[in-house]
Amino acid sequence: MKAPTRSDLAVLVLAALLVGVSYAVFWHGGEAGGYALVRSGGETVARFALAGERAVEVPGRLGPSVLRIEPGRVRFVASPCRRKLCVHAGWQAAGGATVACLPNGLSLEIVGVERLYDSINF
């Protein structure tokens, strides 16, 4: 077997570097905890990384709803709607989990986390 030439080594090093850089740039699945995607009227209006601890306000039809974010999970903690079903739905952490506040026209979905199911029936 012939010894590797400098060119061989250069190609190998370049390929390895490209793989590493590509995973870092394009692969978002490894983002710990994923994201909370907030939609209003079918449009995405906010996207929050589920990292750190904080409360954020999202404007809705009736007024602002407040989300509490903790590492890997999110929930509605306050809403101007009357029945507060969104608040009672509690913490969401599973990939694809969705909570909606219909009166305030907002929905929340967990993305960027592996989904066990394509859809949930209830």
Added chain:
Amino acid sequence: MRISVYGIPTLFACLALAAACAPREEVTRFQFLAFGTLVDIDVYGADRELAARAAADIETCFQALHRDWHPWGDGALGTINRAFARGETAPIDADLAGLLGEAASLSRASGGLFDPTLGRLVDLWGFSDDEQSPVAPPDAARIRALLDEGLGMQHLRIADGRIASSNPDIALDLGGFAKGVAVDRAVERLRALGVRNAIVNAGGDLRVIGRHGDRPWRIGIRHPRGKGVIAELEVHDGESVFTSGDYERYFDYQGRRYHHILDPRTGEPATGAISVTVLHRNAARADAAVTALFVAGSKAWRNVAAALGMTHVMLIGADGHIEMSPEMHERLRLVQPALDDRPRIAGDFA
């Protein structure tokens, strides 16, 4: 051609590079609000522009159906209900007449357990208000008075483009049927537009087209009491999964739960189940069936399922035990227990 031994690791590195750059998410989700609930349309693998156009088309369709079929709105059904209350007839178009004919047929087959004429009863209980939950059950005498007048589809007559009711207390409420019809129409529309793989999920009730790539669609069924899902199943092209549960709309009063699925025989929330799930190829029939089977409860669901042509059924009883048909047992996998021990398959009771 001669390949250097260093070409092999280089080839693997390039393949890994390609994998890293491949699109990770092949499902595009569209969401909108209709029928007082959240509608998700998940499209696998299709051109995003086509999927967006299809989703927008379905949203327009759902909004129109919601307006036309709302029992107390300004659309066709609201107009009919107001005419009934005045003792008058009302105009009805062929589409709604056909729908009511199908609903009447399902109501008969269910022995009246699925009853689209309970609009006044639903309103009396306060479940027709999308914005506010009721706080206490209505007066029993008012419930009795409504039932004594005689409800049911047999009181309706459709002729020459008009509909009449022999009882002014009847109000049509397609709550246990309209969503299924809408889901069927959405699936037809998606297919017509060339979408080959999708899920239409309207407030938890769904129907699928095609597959998720090289595997069937995977569906989780929410636990009626605990967290997460109670069961999972793979759903094939054209199949729908519908569930009715006492956890969807309810209020607690003096330590008792009062939910929105009313028993036409008593005028009160049905007590024989906490959740019913069916798998069927027609979403409209599945929608009506879960309501009827929920009302039938643990004692009577098998006969009602047979009458409605439902072979795949799971019922979670009021005490938390699980019963299911042998066909459903073959398809569904429990991932956590209900509130008691092992599931009972329908044959166990024979």
